[in-house]
Amino acid sequence: MSEKIFMKGSEAIAEAVIKAGCRFFYGYPITPQNETPEYFARKIPLVGGLYLQAESEVAGINMVYGTASAGKRVFTSTSSPGFSLMQEGISYISGANVPVVVANVVRGGPGLGGISPAQSDYFQATKGGGHGDYKLLVIAPSTVQEIVDLVPKAFELAEKYRTVVELLLDGILGQMMEAVEFNYDVKPEDLPTPSWALTGAKGRSKNLILSFNLDPEKLEINNLELNKKYKEIEKNEKMWEEYNLEDAEYIFVAFGTVARIIKSVIEVERKKGYRVGLFRPITLCPFPYEELRKFVPQAKFFFDVEMNLGQMIEDTRLSILDKKPTYFYGRTGGIVPTTVEIIEQFEKLMKEVK
DSSP states (O other): OOOOEEEEHHHHHHHHHHHTTOOEEEEOOOTTOTHHHHHHHHHGGGGTOEEEEOSSHHHHHHHHHHHHHTTOOOEEEEEHHHHHHTHHHHHHHHHTTOOEEEEEEEBSOSTTOOSSBOOTTHHHHHSOSSSSSOOOEEEOOSSHHHHHHHHHHHHHHHHHHTOEEEEEEEHHHHHOEEEEOOOOOOOGGGSOOOTTSOSOOTTSOOOOOOOOOSOHHHHHHHHHHHHHHHHHHHHHOOOEEEESOSSOSEEEEOOHHHHHHHHHHHHHHHHTTOOEEEEEESEEESOOHHHHHTTTTTOSEEEEEESSSSSHHHHHHHHHTTSSOEEEEEOOTTOOOOHHHHHHHHHHHHHHHO
C-alpha cells in the first residue's frame, strides 16, 4: 500500500498522468485547471518528459495529434472555452483513429462565462462536440482518488480502441483537496510501440495517419468502422455506481460532484424513513442505459440533479422510457446546488406525487 498524499484535484491528475507513463503535455492555461499545466511544467522535465505551452488551445491539440501519431502517450487539459477551441483537432484525431486522453475541467458558461464549477459541457462531451460522425469515450470521476484511479484506465482504453478518452471534471473536483494514493508507476520504456505508429518506414511498408478522404465510399467505410468501434466500447466498457439501490423507491441520478452531494441527501432522507438511492453514471458516453433501466420496476420516481439546465436528463429519460415519472432539478452559471435545497425539492416532489 502506497503512502497517501494530500493533493488538489488539478495537481493529482497531472501526477497520475505522469505515473501512467505519459511524458508529453501540450496545453494552454485557463482557470480553473491552471494547476495542471503548472504541475507538469515543474515535474515532467524531472522525469525526462516534455512540457510545452502552446500559443493557443488550437495549437496545443494539434501538437497532441502529432505526438499521439508517433505512438506515444500524450495528454492535455483545459476548461470549457478552451475545450471548445480544441474541437476541430479532436474531430481530426477521432477520424484518424489515434489514442489521446484529454481532461476538461468544466466552468460556467456559455461564452467566457465564469470560473465557478458547472456540468454544462455534458452535451459537448457526449454528443460529439466537433464535426462529423464520431463519439468520445467520456469518463466522469466524483472524487480526487477516483481521478487518480481512472487515469491509467483512460490511457488503456484510448490505446485499446484507438480513440479519444475525455475525463470530464468540474471546477470543484479541480480545486478541492483530498488524500490520495497512487498504486501504479508505469515506465514509458515498458510500453510497446504500436504497429500503426509513425516511427519511420525503414525496413517496412509506410504507415499513414489522416482523416482526410475525398472518396465518399471510403470515408463512409471509415465512419462505419468508427461506429463499430463505439459499439464495442458500449458493449464492454460502461461504468457506473449503484448506491443504496437494493430497496430504493426513489432514485436520484447524478454524476461528478453532484453525486457526492446526493449521497448526503440520501443519508438525511434515509433517517426520515424514505428509501432513497443513487445511480451514478461513471461513463457518460457510452451511457449505461440498460443498467439504469433495470431499476424501473422498483422505483416510484427518478430525480435527476445536475449543475446545468438539463443535459444528462435526456439520457436519463431515454433509460426510463416514460415508464416511471422522471424529474429534474439543476443550477447553472457556476452555482452548486446545496444539500438543503435538493432536500426541499425532493420532499416537494414527494408531496406532489402522493
